[in-house]
Amino acid sequence: RAKELGKNRCVRFDASMNQAMVRRQAIEQALRAELEGGHGLALHYQPLFSARDNALVGAEALLRWTHAELGNVSPLEAISVAEDCGLIVPLGYWVLRTACRDASRWQGRHAHPLRVAVNISARQLGDPQFLEQVMDILRAEKLPADLLEIELTETVLMENMEAGAYTLHRLSQLGIHLAIDDFGTGYSSLAYLRQLPMRRLKIDRSFVRDLPAQEHSRKIVTAIVALAHGLELEVTAEGVETLEQAEYLVEQGCDVLQGYAFARPMPVQQFVELQASH
Ligand code: C2E
Ligand code: MG
Ligand code: MG
Ligand code: MG
Numbered sequence: 578r579a580k581e582l583g584k585n586r587c588v589r590f591d592a593s594m595n596q597a598m599v600r601r602q603a604i605e606q607a608l609r610a611e612l613e614g615g616h617g618l619a620l621h622y623q624p625l626f627s628a629r630d631n632a633l634v635g636a637e638a639l640l641r642w643t644h645a646e647l648g649n650v651s652p653l654e655a656i657s658v659a660e661d662c663g664l665i666v667p668l669g670y671w672v673l674r675t676a677c678r679d680a681s682r683w684q685g686r687h688a689h690p691l692r693v694a695v696n697i698s699a700r701q702l703g704d705p706q707f708l709e710q711v712m713d714i715l716r717a718e719k720l721p722a723d724l725l726e727i728e729l730t731e732t733v734l735m736e737n738m739e740a741g742a743y744t745l746h747r748l749s750q751l752g753i754h755l756a757i758d759d760f761g762t763g764y765s766s767l768a769y770l771r772q773l774p775m776r777r778l779k780i781d782r783s784f785v786r787d788l789p790a791q792e793h794s795r796k797i798v799t800a801i802v803a804l805a806h807g808l809e810l811e812v813t814a815e816g817v818e819t820l821e822q823a824e825y826l827v828e829q830g831c832d833v834l835q836g837y838a839f840a841r842p843m844p845v846q847q848f849v850e851l852q853a854s855h
Contacts, residue, residue, distance in 0.1 A: 731763025
């Protein structure tokens with residue numbers, strides 16, 4: 578009886594593993610087709626606001642993918658598959674080029690320049706062509722380097738510590754801004770904060786969610802802001818969903834706010850329309 582149960586469990590485990598593999602293969606195939614000339618990939622832009630005066634200061638580009646059979650594939654799933662099969666490199670360049678093109682086009686309508694933030698994954702930073710490709714894209718799309726911000730997670734930084742450091746210094750010398758995304762959720766070595774030319778820390782959504790009620794979250798936010806400002810870095814809070822959270826984060830000295838309380842990620846046309854009223 579026990580043996581039978583064990584056997585069944587084993588069969589179910591294999592079946593679900595197989596199902597996951599089949600899905601990843603389907604995603605890989607579909608993604609390859611998209612990159613060879615499909616129309617399912619898009620970027621949405623989530624507005625970023627200055628905590629000081631509520632001014633619009635830029636947007637974060639976020640991948641969106643709708644596929645005929647697969648439906649909406651979340652960026653985390655798409656990126657994870659793309660990382661495993663190597664498609665992250667062409668996908669990453671598509672994201673970077675599209676974001677720089679959109680940002681180049683949206684300049685000049687607003688009272689001040691609006692920066693675009695782009696997420697970069699581990700294998701992209703490790704690609705020997707990365708630096709050159711970024712420079713090519715900025716030149717081709719006519720976007721000033723200081724209007725591009727690159728977001729890297731702590732994990733991405735740790736996986737590329739040696740080769741990545743040179744690339745990051747060069748990017749920074751060119752004027753590109755560098756930010757650490759989801760700060761506080763990765764490996765907590767603080768060495769790279771001094772060694773790398775970072776401009777910004779983005780407080781992870783998990784520390785914002787329970788503000789201002791939860792003491793633990795309050796202490797972490799206070800500590801991250803003190804650390805960042807001590808190192809002359811700006812602080813963005815992500816995942817701000819309520820005005821109460823926003824108020825608390827402003828009080829604590831956060832520089833930029835991002836979240837559903839202000840605006841959700843939106844198509845570029847909508848972001849351009851929003852600029853008129855902010
Ligand atoms: P992220 O870079 O930390 O981006 C912020 C995520 O939080 C986005 O999820 C955004 O839609 C969501 N968000 C923003 N405000 C709120 C809020 O108030 N409440 C809640 N609950 N969520 C909020 P999204 O678009 O699903 O992206 C998830 C992650 O996927 C991103 O996290 C990033 O790590 C990755 N990603 C997205 N686009 C790209 C890309 O083009 N390249 C790479 N390498 N990664 C990407
Ligand atoms: Mg990000
Ligand atoms: Mg983030
Ligand atoms: Mg996050």
